[in-house]
Amino acid sequence: MTDRLKIEHLYKVFADRPDSALNMLKRGATKADVLRDTGQVVGLDDVSLSVPAGAMYMIMGLSGSGKSTLARCVNRLNEPSAGRILLDETDICTLDEAGLRDVRRNRISMVFQHFALLPNRRVIENVEFGLKLRGMSSANRRKRAEQVLEVVGLTRWAQKMPHELSGGMRQRVGLARALATDADVLIMDEAFSALDPLIRAEMQDELLRLQRTLNKTILFITHDFQEALKLGTRIAIMSEGKLVREGTPQSIVLQPGSDYVAAFTRDVDRARLFNAGSSMTSLVPLIRRNEFVVLGCEDDTAGSAFVVDDEQRVLGVLPATKVGALRDGGPLPALSSAFACVPAQTRLIDVAAQFTRAETVGVTDEMGRLVGRLEAGQVLARIGSHVVNGASHV
Ligand SMILES: Nc1ncnc2c1ncn2[C@@H]1O[C@H](COP(=O)(O)OP(=O)(O)OP(=O)(O)O)[C@@H](O)[C@H]1O
Ligand SMILES: [Mg+2]
Missing domain, CATH: 3.40.50.300 (P-loop containing nucleotide triphosphate hydrolases)
Known part of the structure; x- marks a missing residue:
């Protein structure tokens, strides 16, 4: 600009x-x-x-x-x-x-x-x-x-x-x-x-x-x-x-x-200032096949991974424990629908409720493509006040 x-x-x-x-x-x-x-x-x-x-x-x-x-x-x-x-x-x-x-x-x-x-x-x-x-x-x-x-x-x-x-x-x-x-x-x-x-x-x-x-x-x-x-x-x-x-x-x-x-x-x-897009963890492709891509966190700490189609729309989630077998060439297991997705501009105050419905919360762009995931801990940290030297700054 x-x-x-x-x-x-x-x-x-x-x-x-x-x-x-x-x-x-x-x-x-x-x-x-x-x-x-x-x-x-x-x-x-x-x-x-x-x-x-x-x-x-x-x-x-x-x-x-x-x-x-x-x-x-x-x-x-x-x-x-x-x-x-x-x-x-x-x-x-x-x-x-x-x-x-x-x-x-x-x-x-x-x-x-x-x-x-x-x-x-x-x-x-x-x-x-x-x-x-x-x-x-x-x-x-x-x-x-x-x-x-x-x-x-x-x-x-x-x-x-x-x-x-x-x-x-x-x-x-x-x-x-x-x-x-x-x-x-x-x-x-x-x-x-x-x-x-x-x-x-x-x-x-x-x-x-x-x-x-x-x-x-x-x-x-x-x-x-x-x-x-x-x-x-x-x-x-x-x-x-x-x-x-x-x-x-x-x-x-x-x-x-x-x-x-x-x-x-x-x-x-x-909770009103920050939105999902500014608080999300980005995802990397863990497995790429013709008909689907598995997206997860780089450090593999999350308990689950997203499976998306070739337009990056979510098909479902997969427990992290099943990613290994899939990576070794196994068939795609049944996917769970226990996830929620929110648009990137959703304010955190409105995101919080999603965690009561599902543990795994994805973030989508304006085209509905998955662009990241939210961790409850990260969302809470963002909503909480500024922390200096480990002590809450109130
Ligand atoms: N015409 C002037 N002659 C001398 N000093 C001035 C003059 N106008 C502003 N100042 C001084 O310049 C400094 C900045 O003043 P300014 O009016 O820009 O502050 P401000 O941030 O707009 O404050 P406020 O929120 O009260 O409007 C102050 O110390 C003020 O006393
Ligand atoms: Mg002034």
Whole structure:
């Protein structure tokens, strides 16, 4: 996948003359060292990351860790002190005023926590506002605004004033306004953080639904790890202006790498986060004949093996003790049907019940082909919380 946005060694020091602070940071000083010695506040300290086109990329971290500073550097609401921000091939840091205006109007749009709606304009006028700045004719503006209001489900509210709407609806207007410009990069800074939990969950679902058709590149800032897990294809975790961990939600929960990150992952519902495909053992062909293939585990620890047809669909299972005779050329014994199969994307919480029906659980791909097997012990280990030095981390 191509990278839509690439941030390279980005620094932000809130100061007119950041040179000595930058030198300190490059020699390994911390944000606290810089504040003590220079009185200057570090916002970002050598942040590098790549956002693939179409990703829902989450920036996570405690308050003050630099999330908003990073988001604001991307469209230069904050001027970076050093580093590069590549939008496709263009370095945003070197754009002149006209270039920057073009990027802000056509390429990157922002959704804020507190909506930032114009209070004296109707909903539809709020949505049209960015289009007017782009010089779109008034008839086209209206048409486009009506389209995006429909997308976010607010058609009937087009003529209302912002104060007549609930918080969740106002945030939909904010979203509609960002979508109206056709910008392919959306930056959402704590966009759902001010909403009630139920409305917030609804907006998250809505964003996931929209993203399936819009396929924008979204940089989503949140201090809520659960939100990051739910929405994110990748998560970057920040602390003290530095990026301390980056990866897929699953990899971060499995290998937090530091106590700071582990603290976020502690309450995660792993049974819903991990699926069968990410928890399975792969299978190898133990015996190949014209009419069937026996698939088992390499180390042969499992009590049974799967027998599949030439399209890798399961015919049945075989006790491991019978594999030897078959390997020596014996006939195929009667197969047992005491097994279950689940699709790879099945969440572990739904897999668990399969073990009450059968000891042997296979994992299939979207074509119904057997791609692996699940061991009850492995599933439990994955669902249980992170273990450090043999002790459960609770
Ligand atoms: N305009 C500014 N002038 C000086 N310091 C600033 C400015 N904006 C942010 N900072 C500092 O930069 C650091 C990072 O702030 P930032 O707002 O990016 O954090 P954040 O992760 O978005 O926090 P929150 O979760 O509270 O929104 C903080 O130490 C903050 O005090
Ligand atoms: Mg912030």
